[in-house]
Amino acid sequence: MYFSYADRVRNPFAKSIPRPDESPPGENAPEKPGRRPTRIPRRVSGQGCALDATVPAVLVRVDRNPFHHGTLGAARSLGRAGVPVHAVSEGPRGPLARSRYVVRTWRQPPQETGPDGIAAVLAEAVRELPGRAVLVPLDDHSAVAVDHLPPALADRFLLPAQPQGLAARVADKARLAEVCAAAGIAHPETAHPASPAEAAEAVRALGAPAIAKWSRPWLLPPGSGLRSTTLVRTPAEAAALQARTAEAGSPLLIQHLLPYAPGRDWFCHAYADRAGRLAAGGTGRKLRAWPPGAGLTAVGRWEHDPRIDECARRLVATLGYRGVLDLDFRYDATGTTPYLLDFNPRPGAQFRLFTDHGGLDVVRALHLDLTGRPLPARTPAPGRRFTVGTYALLSAVRGERAGSAGGTGTGRAGREGAWWAADDPVPAAAMTAAWSAHVLARAARRLTSRPHPAPEGGAVPEGRPVPEGRPLPDERPAAEGRPAAGKRPAPEERPVAVPPPPVGNGADDQQKASSTACTTS
Numbered sequence: 302m303y304f305s306y307a308d309r310v311r312n313p314f315a316k317s318i319p320r321p322d323e324s325p326p327g328e329n330a331p332e333k334p335g336r337r338p339t340r341i342p343r344r345v346s347g348q349g350c351a352l353d354a355t356v357p358a359v360l361v362r363v364d365r366n367p368f369h370h371g372t373l374g375a376a377r378s379l380g381r382a383g384v385p386v387h388a389v390s391e392g393p394r395g396p397l398a399r400s401r402y403v404v405r406t407w408r409q410p411p412q413e414t415g416p417d418g419i420a421a422v423l424a425e426a427v428r429e430l431p432g433r434a435v436l437v438p439l440d441d442h443s444a445v446a447v448d449h450l451p452p453a454l455a456d457r458f459l460l461p462a463q464p465q466g467l468a469a470r471v472a473d474k475a476r477l478a479e480v481c482a483a484a485g486i487a488h489p490e491t492a493h494p495a496s497p498a499e500a501a502e503a504v505r506a507l508g509a510p511a512i513a514k515w516s517r518p519w520l521l522p523p524g525s526g527l528r529s530t531t532l533v534r535t536p537a538e539a540a541a542l543q544a545r546t547a548e549a550g551s552p553l554l555i556q557h558l559l560p561y562a563p564g565r566d567w568f569c570h571a572y573a574d575r576a577g578r579l580a581a582g583g584t585g586r587k588l589r590a591w592p593p594g595a596g597l598t599a600v601g602r603w604e605h606d607p608r609i610d611e612c613a614r615r616l617v618a619t620l621g622y623r624g625v626l627d628l629d630f631r632y633d634a635t636g637t638t639p640y641l642l643d644f645n646p647r648p649g650a651q652f653r654l655f656t657d658h659g660g661l662d663v664v665r666a667l668h669l670d671l672t673g674r675p676l677p678a679r680t681p682a683p684g685r686r687f688t689v690g691t692y693a694l695l696s697a698v699r700g701e702r703a704g705s706a707g708g709t710g711t712g713r714a715g716r717e718g719a720w721w722a723a724d725d726p727v728p729a730a731a732m733t734a735a736w737s738a739h740v741l742a743r744a745a746r747r748l749t750s751r752p753h754p755a756p757e758g759g760a761v762p763e764g765r766p767v768p769e770g771r772p773l774p775d776e777r778p779a780a781e782g783r784p785a786a787g788k789r790p791a792p793e794e795r796p797v798a799v800p801p802p803p804v805g806n807g808a809d810d811q812q813k814a815s816s817t818a819c820t821t822s
């Protein structure tokens with residue numbers, strides 16, 4: 302049975318819905334998990350970028366996040382230019398796999414398998430590719446693993462001529478201070494505690510609250526509850542985290558927290574070509590983030606900042622870096638010194654913000670350069686905006702003030718959404734459904750985790766034990782201004798209800814504040 306593309310839009314959850322430009326099912330190889338018949342995109346829109354459509358691209362991401370819009374952006378960018386796009390992702394039912402520009406998907410390997418698991422999936426992929434392909438890692442784990450590919454497998458891909466081990470060096474938070482010192486770039490003061498006692502002392506020395514971050518966060522075991530970056534408010538919290546170093550798989554760092562203020566968070570996405578020239582990308586300001594004051598870019602604006610641009614050029618020249626890079630900065634209180642917080646050796650999630658007037662972005666520049674095609678001259682589009690609708694809405698509801706829209710980029714140069722695209726609407730529909738299910742599941746968990754109120758008189762319902770150490774309702778002492786549990790006061794005795802102060806998850810809101818000042822994830 303055949304379905305039109307309109308049918309696909311109406312029913313984004315069907316297992317396999319070929320379009321009229323696809324071969325009948327019997328003419329393709331038997332479908333495997335994650336495989337769909339090869340598609341030919343109806344629209345080829347490379348604008349001024351003449352990409353080689355005979356060289357496919359393989360997108361790789363190990364991080365289990367179906368809402369990663371950067372991977373979808375890479376698929377659309379290359380697919381619109383006619384490049385066949387393959388992806389290692391969540392599988393055939395994720396939003397990415399439903400893009401019209403994705404030819405084939407392979408399931409991600411388990412995170413704990415490390416470089417060997419990534420190599421195994423890529424080895425499976427190359428067996429079905431007609432020739433060499435451009436490999437595009439989209440998370441730090443994958444970018445670091447590329448350095449460890451067996452030579453025979455690495456030869457099947459087109460890769461930047463990167464110094465061996467450089468991706469791991471810049472992605473390692475513990476070594477970033479060395480990188481900044483070598484390039485003469487400011488970096489927040491960072492301590493490297495070797496014990497819980499030293500972690501506690503570091504918080505006292507740097508001042509609380511401080512930022513605690515794991516040096517190689519891609520090694521954190523799934524389900525451990527450990528976050529890559531955490532706001533620690535007391536020395537005891539830092540000591541407790543450091544005690545879990547063996548479980549985390551990498552050392553804990555304690556870093557001075559640069560205070561957040563609207564307009565201080567900036568980022569830079571760039572492509573360093575084979576000659577070390579920054580051939581694509583630009584600098585931008587984070588106008589909204591989720592969580593507010595930290596975290597991912599919800600709304601970003603292309604604005605030229607000469608200081609940050611110079612930092613990027615200096616890093617590339619000092620390190621001999623080649624390929625796509627994503628830097629996060631935060632200015633100090635004086636507004637004169639940008640501090641580098643993160644260096645990601647791969648495209649950032651909002652890289653599509655820096656699509657110039659000719660259609661060139663960092664992913665297209667990577668493909669052009671590695672296939673030997675000339676890179677067109679840059680035609681910057683300052684003022685262009687990029688919006689992640691879900692995060693922007695949450696940030697606005699939370700009441701975050703948007704960052705300053707000042708700077709050199711004041712013209713209107715277009716907008717791009719992370720998910721919605723008129724020529725590729727199905728991923729947005731799939732994401733909306735998945736996001737709604739995610740929100741409802743979280744709400745249900747919160748409701749079911751609320752303590753069950755005991756009946757008047759202190760009886761505990763049968764089958765619901767009282768947690769150890771918690772007194773029964775009649776045993777709880779009465780707080781000032783509140784009657785003892787189990788006793789209902791007369792109307793004249795009842796205290797006036799005072800609404801509690803707003804409570805925010807400070808650790809979530811600020812956990813990336815200092816570490817992400819220079820990262821764009």
